[in-house]
Amino acid sequence: MHMFFIYVSVILSVIIFIPLYRVVTGPTIYDRVLCSGSIATSSMVLILMVGVIFNRIDMFIDIAMAYSCLNFIGVIVFAKYLGTLGSRRKNGT
Amino acid sequence: MVLKDILSIIFISLGAFFMFIGSLGLIRLPDFYSRAHATGKVDTLAIILVIFGLVIYEGFSVNSAKLIIIITFVALTNPTATNALARAAYRFRLRPWFKKDKSKKIKKKMNWEIEIVLFICLLIAAFVSLYVKNLLTAVITLSVFSFFTALIYIAMGAIDVGFTEAVVGAGVTGVLLIITIYRTSRRSSD
Known part of the structure; x- marks a missing residue:
């Protein structure tokens, strides 16, 4: 069971590698924000896996919770900023 | 091997599979609006499955209650954030994709240790953030x-x-930098 969690976390860290391609070569800024959010959510799961491996999941859960909150706040701030940019552009200024 | 372990292995493997599908969708799908589906739906399902597997593994305790709180939070916030982003893109009048063929090949690296993969990602992110213009x-x-x-x-x-x-x-530095960019004027347009 312990080895299973180690394998899953290795697979997850490879999976985190994949959206980085889109962060680097994303055609628009929205793709980059989207993929950074995806990386953050995947890394939250990776934190939980590491917590299970270390047998200290009670400590890691709080960190994962804060991580997901931070990710949410970051994406919302980006969306807000880009949305005001869009409304500014609509008014022609 | 207890039934509990088998169930949690099944759920976590399903979740990892869906996470892989979601990441693949982020690369393969043609435009932003369709990529939003990949992270808004598939990733949410994957996280719910993985954490549910962990809940089964943990059994009935305070930790599994916290994990269920995380499940609820992710199920609420992940589609909300994606929706906010897609709404901003729509406000900015980003054009949706229409049919036109382009195919890209992706390379996958398989490494045997977590830290090496993460370290490569770290180096790439560092160099990109140094050399990018926007x-x-x-x-x-x-x-x-x-x-x-x-x-x-x-x-x-x-x-x-x-x-x-x-x-x-x-968290803090990103928000601070975004607010700085927002408050100051920019000469280039993106």
């Missing part, structure tokens, strides 16, 4: 960089340091 892209890659730094700290076992790095580097 300011917003630089901010995003910087926050990705500090996410990876925090993950490396956590994978090495220093969870409190990783937690501080995640809070300061990814």
